[in-house]
Amino acid sequence: MLELRGKKVSDGIKEYVSKELETLTFVPKLAIVRVGENPDDMSYERGATKKLKSFGLDVASYVFPQDISDEDFKKAFKDINEDDEVTGILLLRPLPRTINEKDIENMIDPKKDLDGISPINIAKVFAGDTTGFSPCTAEAVIEVLKAYDIELTGKRVTVVGRSMVVGKPVSMLLLKENATVTMTHTRTVDLKKTCSDAEIVITAAGRAKMLNSDYCGQDAVMIDVGINVDENGKLCGDVDYATLDGKASAATPVPGGVGTITTAVLAKHLIQAAKMR
Ligand code: NAD
Secondary structure, eight states: OEEOOHHHHHHHHHHHHHHHHHHOSSOOEEEEEEESOOHHHHHHHHHHHHHHHHTTOEEEEEEEOTTOOHHHHHHHHHHHHHOTTOOEEEEOSSOOTTSOHHHHHHHSOTTTBTTOOSHHHHHHHHHTOTTSOOOHHHHHHHHHHHHTTOOOTTOEEEEEOOOTTTHHHHHHHHHHTTOEEEEEOTTOSOHHHHHHTOSEEEEOOOOTTOBOGGGSOTTOEEEEOOOEEOTTSOEEOSBOGGGOTTTOSEEOOSSSSHHHHHHHHHHHHHHHHHHHO
16 A cells, blocks of 8 residues: 655645745745644644744744633734735634634635635635635645546545535535545445545544545545544544555555645645735
């Protein structure tokens, strides 16, 4: 079984970023906006900062207390959104319930919305219009498939999960690549059959090792977006990777797979935002 390494894909994106950086007259700056001290957000923030800086890009964190009022947060967010020094924004979500997240999605400048949360960018993803930003993780899935020359046209692809962050947008991006897409979720009746009938499975359920080789057709490709913790406290995906040998033709590991590519896509989007200015 071929291991689809995120690093190889990320390195390719780094090359693109370096070349494009040379053509710009300024270093693009990413604003990471975080409310509160959620350890998962902080870990993602650290990873993204390290990656983007290693790509030669500028990153600044804007951190607000968990109990900030809706009004104060919107005021601060407006300033970041309108700051000419800020090329792109990554908002760590979910926000505390006291803040109206929908309002922020509507506020964010679509040209700075690197993770595709504004209704305009979402509509573009669903319309197959590539002039906006799609959610970085969804695009990371397409990046890994393309980097390893895995054909999508006409292929039966099953997507597990229907969130707005991964499942739905990745299904739309796959359709744009002419795949035959089946979307599944918690109410799907026979998930095992729907997955094992597919030539490619993309899973974003957030359930540790939920899919074993029974969910994988012979020589199918398994792309694991899940980031979970197993019974021993170790990081793992939705797929029980160890069971895939002899069944899958290729699969992404966790860690070291899609997650590594997500922050590289964020860097790519920052460059694209800089070029839009
Ligand atoms: P979510 O909880 O919003 O959505 C999960 C989806 O999976 C839902 O649509 C649900 O219907 C489906 N699902 C859950 N259990 C299922 C089951 N037993 N059978 C069928 N469908 C099931 O989660 P999300 O934000 O989309 O994230 C999904 C996973 O991807 C998480 O593990 C998350 O940590 C990971 N993630 C990774 C990255 C990355 O950079 N690699 C980015 C975002 C999310």
